[in-house]
Amino acid sequence: MQYSFTKININAPFPTTQCGHSCQIEKLSEFHDDLYARVFSFKDEKSWIIHFSFDLLAFDLKHRNMLEEYFRDYYQDERIKVITSATHTHYANSVRDPEYVNYLFDLLCKETVKMEYRELEDVTASYQHLHSNAIGRSRISGYETNKETLCLIRFYAKEENFLSLVYYNCHPTILQANVPYFSAEYPGYVLRKLEETYPETDFSFLQGAAGDISSRFVRDGQDYEALEKLGNNLYEDITSLYNEKAQCVPLQLTYKEVPINYDHEFKPIDLSKIRGDLSEREMETIRLGQIEREKLEKTANLIFGKLIEKALITAWDTGCVKIIFFPNEIFSHYMNYIDRDKEMLVSYSNGYGPYVLPIDFKYITYEMFTDTLTVETKEKIIEILQTI
Numbered sequence: 001m002q003y004s005f006t007k008i009n010i011n012a013p014f015p016t017t018q019c020g021h022s023c024q025i026e027k028l029s030e031f032h033d034d035l036y037a038r039v040f041s042f043k044d045e046k047s048w049i050i051h052f053s054f055d056l057l058a059f060d061l062k063h064r065n066m067l068e069e070y071f072r073d074y075y076q077d078e079r080i081k082v083i084t085s086a087t088h089t090h091y092a093n094s095v096r097d098p099e100y101v102n103y104l105f106d107l108l109c110k111e112t113v114k115m116e117y118r119e120l121e122d123v124t125a126s127y128q129h130l131h132s133n134a135i136g137r138s139r140i141s142g143y144e145t146n147k148e149t150l151c152l153i154r155f156y157a158k159e160e161n162f163l164s165l166v167y168y169n170c171h172p173t174i175l176q177a178n179v180p181y182f183s184a185e186y187p188g189y190v191l192r193k194l195e196e197t198y199p200e201t202d203f204s205f206l207q208g209a210a211g212d213i214s215s216r217f218v219r220d221g222q223d224y225e226a227l228e229k230l231g232n233n234l235y236e237d238i239t240s241l242y243n244e245k246a247q248c249v250p251l252q253l254t255y256k257e258v259p260i261n262y263d264h265e266f267k268p269i270d271l272s273k274i275r276g277d278l279s280e281r282e283m284e285t286i287r288l289g290q291i292e293r294e295k296l297e298k299t300a301n302l303i304f305g306k307l308i309e310k311a312l313i314t315a316w317d318t319g320c321v322k323i324i325f326f327p328n329e330i331f332s333h334y335m336n337y338i339d340r341d342k343e344m345l346v347s348y349s350n351g352y353g354p355y356v357l358p359i360d361f362k363y364i365t366y367e368m369f370t371d372t373l374t375v376e377t378k379e380k381i382i383e384i385l386q387t388i
Contacts, residue, residue, distance in 0.1 A: 001044050001123045001251065004115040005163065005202040006188035008037040008107065010055065011182070012093040012100050019057045020090025021177035022288055030181040032201060032224065033188055035092050038204040039112055047253035048079040049316060050112070053255040053323065054086045055184040056095055061312055061327065061351030062230045063105055070109050081255045083314055083325055085349035086186040088207045089172040091179060095352075120157040126246035126323035128152045129167075134233035135186055136170030138332075139214040141278050142345050147332035148213055150234065151344055152241045153321060156248060161201050166190065166238060167344055169208025169332060174215045174230055176222040182226075194238065199296045211329040211355050211367060216281065256382050257312055262353070264307045264372040266297055274364045282365070289369030296370065302348075307372060312350045313381075315388045324388060326381075327351035329367070333358040337385045345385070356381065 011034055015027035035055035042049050050071065052059070068082035093100050105209075132150040151167035172185035176262050184191075187205040194203050219226050274286065299306040314325045322343045330347050334356070336346055354370040361368065373381075 001042060002117040003040070003042055003123075003157075003162070005038075005040045005117050006111065008111045009102075009298045010037050010093070010104055010107065011344040012103065012232070012361065013064050014099070016093045016097045018091050019094035019096060019181065020173070023177050028180060028182060031181075032181040032183045033192075034035055034094050035089075035182060035184050035189070037108060037277050039115065040202065040204060041115060042251070042253055043079070043115070043117070044200045044253060046078060046079070046253060047081070049081050049083065049255060049323045050252055051083045051109070051204070052085070053206065054084065055089055055188055056092045057088055057090060058086050058095055058348055058352030060095070061310070063101065063209055064312075064350055066105065068110060071112070074113055074277045080251045081257075083316065083350065085206060085241060085325060085346055086352075087184065087205050088210070088348045089174060089183065089187065090177070090184040091172075091175060091181070091183040091185055093182060099183045111188065120162070122158045123251040124156045124248035125251045125318050125320045126154045126156070127318075128241045128244065128246050130237065130241065132168070132237045133218060134237050135168065135174070135230045136210075136213045136215045136218055137173070137362070138212055139216040140212055140363055141282060143363050144211065145332045147209070147335045149208060149335070149338050149340065150241070151208075151321075153237060153318065154246065155251065161198070163202045164194070164198070165204050165206055166194070167206040167346070168234060169210040169213055169347070171203070171210050171214035174219050174222060174227045175198050186227055186231045186234065189227060190235050190238070193231070193235045197239070198242075206344070206346045209326075209330045209335055209347050209355070210261045211331040211347070213332055216279075247320075249319045254317035255314070256388055257314040258388055260311050260313060260377075260380055260384060262307070262309055262311055263374045263377050265374050266372060269293075269364065269368060271364065273362075285366035286364065286369075289366035293369040296372065308351075308353045311353060313384050313388060315352055324385060325349035326385075328353035331358055331367075334382070334385060337382050
């Protein structure tokens with residue numbers, strides 16, 4: 001088994017807007033903390049997996065495919081499988097800015113091929129998980145799923161922990177929407193603390209099924225001090241898992257991918273069903289959702305194909321847990337269709353798409369206005385989650 005890891009600073013060297021809130025229209029240059037692409041790679045005689053975790057809102061399928069093609073050509077090796085995922089911070093450089101996306105792609109290609117691999121012996125992995133409201137819970141009044149989950153995957157060579165993956169499913173939106181700087185938000189803060197505590201270990205972050213989960217009803221502020229407070233809570237939960245002994249099994253590099261076609265429809269939304277107990281922020285987001293819905297309908301009617309028509313769901317079975325990578329902002333409800341003792345559901349990966357609500361969801365929320373997938377498409381998604 002061979003392994004390599006690198007951190008690539010992906011701060012834009014020129015002004016861009018942020019990406020994640022509709023009010024983020026001003027171009028900025030200040031970084032409160034650096035944005036990174038954390039890249040780890042494993043390869044053996046049969047398989048070669050390269051995973052990118054970006055401090056970005058998203059990374060689209062087109063560029064994921066371009067990366068995989070580039071590395072296969074560069075190394076002349078068809079084993080290579082590229083898996084991309086985003087921490088989904090709403091305060092990163094905009095992935096809607098073509099100049100930034102082109103800069104980022106060139107940077108990733110240049111820096112990734114510099115990675116140096118080292119031989120490892122007796123490579124094993126362990127998996128732990130627990131329910132945690134350290135940072136978030138359902139952001140929809142009256143709707144709770146209790147699926148807020150912290151997971152930790154640790155990789156060992158001769159019992160020495162050389163890589164750890166932190167998984168949590170909560171929107172990185174603790175900060176106010178209009179902060180005048182870029183930030184990796186709570187995932188970046190927590191990883192920095194872990195790197196200081198465990199300097200011999202590489203760290204990366206996987207964002208989970210967080211479509212319906214945020215810090216809205218957990219935070220007591222929206223400045224960086226509030227972010228640090230909640231980040232410390234999550235850090236403490238992670239270190240508690242570190243203090244527990246976990247069962248290790250030999251590492252596997254078993255990879256599978258399943259393409260899926262997305263069919264769309266615009267179902268009427270009955271606004272008379274809006275609950276009377278919603279917070280002011282929820283009412284505001286519903287108004288924003290109506291605006292987004294109008295934009296989607298105009299786009300779909302005028303320019304066929306603007307709605308996402310194809311997606312890619314992938315899975316990496318590590319031996320201790322199967323990590324399922326799904327592109328959309330999927331609700332935590334879909335964790336009901338996996339075995340959480342053996343599987344993890346990662347969002348914002350291998351592309352990007354709008355929200356995927358549960359079938360026949362009854363709550364009127366912002367997320368409902370951008371969910372255009374048909375019931376049949378959601379049933380296909382469930383089948384893939386259960387069988388991949």
